[in-house]
Amino acid sequence: MSGSVTSVGIWDAQATCTNGSLLAAVDEIIFLKETHAFPMSSAAGRRMEGVLRAAMSRLMEELLSLRVWDGSQLEGRSGLRFALDRFSVSMTATRSLSSPALAFLTSGSMASTVRASTGEFSFNTVDELYASGGSQLPAGPDVLLDGKFPDELDLICPGSLAVLHEISLRVIRAGYTKELLQTFTNAPCDVLDRFLSILQVGCSLETYEAVNYENAEWWTAEDMIRRWILATKLVAKALVSMQMQLHAQSNGAFDRFKEDYLMAIAKRSTFILLRFADGFTSTDSPEKLVYVLEMYEVLRGAVPSLVLVFSGQLKDLVARQVEVVVAKLARALKVMAGGLVTIVRTGVSSASATTKGGVGTGVHPLTRYTMAYVELLAPHRGALDLILASTSGGAEGASSFEGLVSELIASLEPNLEELSALRGAEGGGMRHLFLANNTSFVLEHAAGLVRGDDEWAVRWEGRVVQHMAGYVEASWSPVVACLEAAAGTAKILARFNSTLEKVCSGHARCKVPDPALREALRKAVSDKVVSVYEAYLLKYPKLQKSARYTAECLAGLLSELFEGEDGDQ
Numbered sequence: 001m002s003g004s005v006t007s008v009g010i011w012d013a014q015a016t017c018t019n020g021s022l023l024a025a026v027d028e029i030i031f032l033k034e035t036h037a038f039p040m041s042s043a044a045g046r047r048m049e050g051v052l053r054a055a056m057s058r059l060m061e062e063l064l065s066l067r068v069w070d071g072s073q074l075e076g077r078s079g080l081r082f083a084l085d086r087f088s089v090s091m092t093a094t095r096s097l098s099s100p101a102l103a104f105l106t107s108g109s110m111a112s113t114v115r116a117s118t119g120e121f122s123f124n125t126v127d128e129l130y131a132s133g134g135s136q137l138p139a140g141p142d143v144l145l146d147g148k149f150p151d152e153l154d155l156i157c158p159g160s161l162a163v164l165h166e167i168s169l170r171v172i173r174a175g176y177t178k179e180l181l182q183t184f185t186n187a188p189c190d191v192l193d194r195f196l197s198i199l200q201v202g203c204s205l206e207t208y209e210a211v212n213y214e215n216a217e218w219w220t221a222e223d224m225i226r227r228w229i230l231a232t233k234l235v236a237k238a239l240v241s242m243q244m245q246l247h248a249q250s251n252g253a254f255d256r257f258k259e260d261y262l263m264a265i266a267k268r269s270t271f272i273l274l275r276f277a278d279g280f281t282s283t284d285s286p287e288k289l290v291y292v293l294e295m296y297e298v299l300r301g302a303v304p305s306l307v308l309v310f311s312g313q314l315k316d317l318v319a320r321q322v323e324v325v326v327a328k329l330a331r332a333l334k335v336m337a338g339g340l341v342t343i344v345r346t347g348v349s350s351a352s353a354t355t356k357g358g359v360g361t362g363v364h365p366l367t368r369y370t371m372a373y374v375e376l377l378a379p380h381r382g383a384l385d386l387i388l389a390s391t392s393g394g395a396e397g398a399s400s401f402e403g404l405v406s407e408l409i410a411s412l413e414p415n416l417e418e419l420s421a422l423r424g425a426e427g428g429g430m431r432h433l434f435l436a437n438n439t440s441f442v443l444e445h446a447a448g449l450v451r452g453d454d455e456w457a458v459r460w461e462g463r464v465v466q467h468m469a470g471y472v473e474a475s476w477s478p479v480v481a482c483l484e485a486a487a488g489t490a491k492i493l494a495r496f497n498s499t500l501e502k503v504c505s506g507h508a509r510c511k512v513p514d515p516a517l518r519e520a521l522r523k524a525v526s527d528k529v530v531s532v533y534e535a536y537l538l539k540y541p542k543l544q545k546s547a548r549y550t551a552e553c554l555a556g557l558l559s560e561l562f563e564g565e566d567g568d569q
Contacts, residue, residue, distance in 0.1 A: 010062055015159030023166075026055045030174050056176045059167050060183040068160040069242065071190035073153050155191055155238070156245050165252030172253060180257065184264035191238050192269045198231040199224075199276060221280075225291040228276050229298050235269050236306040243309050259311065266309045270318055273303075274325050281328035286339040290376050296329045297383050330387045337388065337404055344370050345411035361433040362511040363441045364419055370412050371445040374405050378449060402451040409442060409450065429475030433510060433521075436467035440517045464517070472524045479503055480532045488540030497548050500529070504557060509564035518562050526558045 010019045010026075017023060029052050032038070038045040171180045239262075246258055254261075277299055280292050303322050310318050347366045377384060381401035389399050398404040416438050423430040443460045450456045482496035512518040534551040537544050549557065 009065065010058070011066065011163050013067060015066065015157065015163045022058075026059065026170060029055050030170055033174060052174060056171065056174055056179060059170060060179065062163070063167055063180075063183055064186060064188065066160055066163055067157050067190060068164070068187070069155055069189050069191045070157045071155075071194045073155075074191070074194055153241075154245070155242055156249065161249055161251050161254070164254040168251075168253035168257055172256070177257075181260050181264075184257070184261045185268065187261065187265055189265045189269075191242065192235055192265060195231050195234040195238060196269060196272060198227050198234075199272075200227075221283075221288045221291050224276075225280070225295050228273065229294060232273050232298055233302050235273065236302040239266050239269070239306055239309045263310050263314055266306070267314065267318065270303070270306060271321070274321055278325050278328065281325065281332050283332055284335045284339060286336050286343055289333065289336040289340060289373075290380075292329060292336065293333055293377070293380050293383060296326065296333060296387070297380065299326050299329065300383070330390065333384075333387050337384075337398065340373060341398070341404075341407050341411055344408050344415070347415060360511070361423075361430055361437060363437050363513060364416065364434075366415055366419075367412060367438045367441055370408050371442060374408065374446060374449060377401065377404070381449075400451070402449060402453075405446060405449045406451045406456075409446060412442070429471050429473075430510075432467045432470035432474060433507075433512075436464055436471060436517065436521070437512055437514070439463045439467060440514050444514065468517075468521055468524055471521070472528055475503060475507065476525055476528050479529055483532055483536040488536070488543055490543065490546060493543055493547060496533070500554075504561070507561050510562050511564050512562035522559055522561055525561065526555050529558065530555050 010017060010023050012018045029048065032048055033052055038048050040046070040049065168180070171177055243262055246262055251258055277295055280288070280295060283292060299322065307315060307319050307322060344366065347369070378401075384401040384404065388401070388404060398407045416435060420431040420434045423434060439460060443457065443464065447453070447457055479496065479499050482492060482499050485492050512521060530551055533549070533554055537547060537551070
């Protein structure tokens with residue numbers, strides 16, 4: 001055998017031996033080592049050891065070029081390519097969804113009405129925050145998660161098993177098992193590499209960090225985390241299936257190494273995913289709260305099953321790393337929750353100084369913003385209960401999801417009072433209508449989510465009734481007062497018509513978005529005005545012929561109230 005090993009391969013891509021003479025040469029030098037053909041201290045012995053190292057290096061290269069795992073089945077319409085297409089489509093589709101909360105968060109009116117910012121975050125970016133849609137998302141790109149993958153797919157390339165046996169057998173005979181274990185850390189895995197490509201990072205931990213920060217410049221936080229979630233779920237499921245399939249095979253000499261081999265490729269993939277997640281642990285912007293919360297849940301849910309692939313000290317190491325990242329995410333999330341409370345508490349301060357001509361009577365953007373966040377966070381209440389109860393700092397007074405919702409609503413209340421006061425010049429009626437709208441909106445969206453919910457709901461329902469009554473009294477009593485004169489004259493009726501039409505004209509432009517509240521207000525106004533008007537005409541029948549409205553016509557006029565555009569201002 002020559003003093004160096006040729007670079008020509010022993011096995012081809014189909015795991016077929018194409019260079020038997022080279023393999024025979026490797027066997028020959030191993031035989032010389034086993035039989036102690038030359039003293040190790042001699043020149044021939046040293047030369048033999050050098051050739052043996054070269055032969056083992058060749059076998060390690062063969063291992064790295066061997067295709068053990070077959071990811072080609074993941075292509076096609078039912079596989080990874082289709083999943084990624086669905087991923088891209090769903091990312092686009094979420095930005096055009098419509099729901100009461102999404103309609104607010106994706107509208108441009110927020111920027112012109114409220115400027116509540118804390119450093120990097122402002123309401124101007126809330127459309128990006130809510131584009132994920134939370135529970136409003138369409139079916140995600142997880143077709144591989146819910147379909148046949150991975151249980152019914154054969155992920156192992158059958159021909160590779162014989163090669164793994166041949167390589168392992170020779171490595172054991174030569175005493176190079178330590179070098180083989182080191183080689184496993186760089187062994188490729190077509191299946192896992194395809195899933196990690198969702199992140200658009202390489203499988204090397206060295207290249208990962210640079211690529212990650214480069215992508216961060218043009219990916220949104222949502223893009224990055226959605227990709228990470230999909231990749232993490234797929235990698236976790238794939239590893240469990242790969243382990244089952246590898247253990248089901250009889251691999252000859254490779255059986256001695258298959259656990260170490262699988263753990264090596266699993267460690268690389270797991271640490272890439274963990275380092276990616278760790279990049280979000282320094283985030284404190286409330287606009288990323290929902291995204292990072294989803295990452296936290298996946299890390300607690302999917303990764304523990306992935307940890308089961310490991311054993312011994314490596315299992316302990318991976319478990320500790322997962323715990324560290326989970327704890328760091330929890331601390332960051334509590335800071336974000338505290339920042340959200342601060343935004344709601346201070347959200348109106350600059351708006352009060354910049355808003356001209358008062359505010360509308362509809363549901364205010366700050367109210368919609370607050371309750372939209374409550375709606376987004378509600379599906380994650382279990383995770384938030386753990387986070388808020390177990391970490392320090394962040395949302396003061398909030399030790400649970402219900403506590404956080406209560407804190408947000410408590411921070412919203414004084415802002416609504418301040419905003420309602422901006423209607424002062426137009427009378428108390430508009431102030432009551434504004435508060436009725438916003439109180440009703442909070443009640444509708446927070447029911448069942450607030451600490452002490454039954455008592456809270458009764459209290460807020462009472463507020464809605466109180467503001468409805470205050471609105472009717474302040475806005476419509478002056479109309480009714482026109483008919484309380486002792487005499488029945490055409491002049492009094494004309495004054496009533498003028499006052500009525502002025503009030504109707506202004507209040508028809510007001511908007512009450514909640515159908516139930518709108519009908520209740522219309523009935524309350526009609527009960528107050530129509531009954532008095534009808535009694536007045538009955539008392540003075542001579543005016544009935546000249547009256548502009550019958551009682552029925554007046555009721556119809558009042559039924560058109562609160563359909564206008566004076567709403568979210």
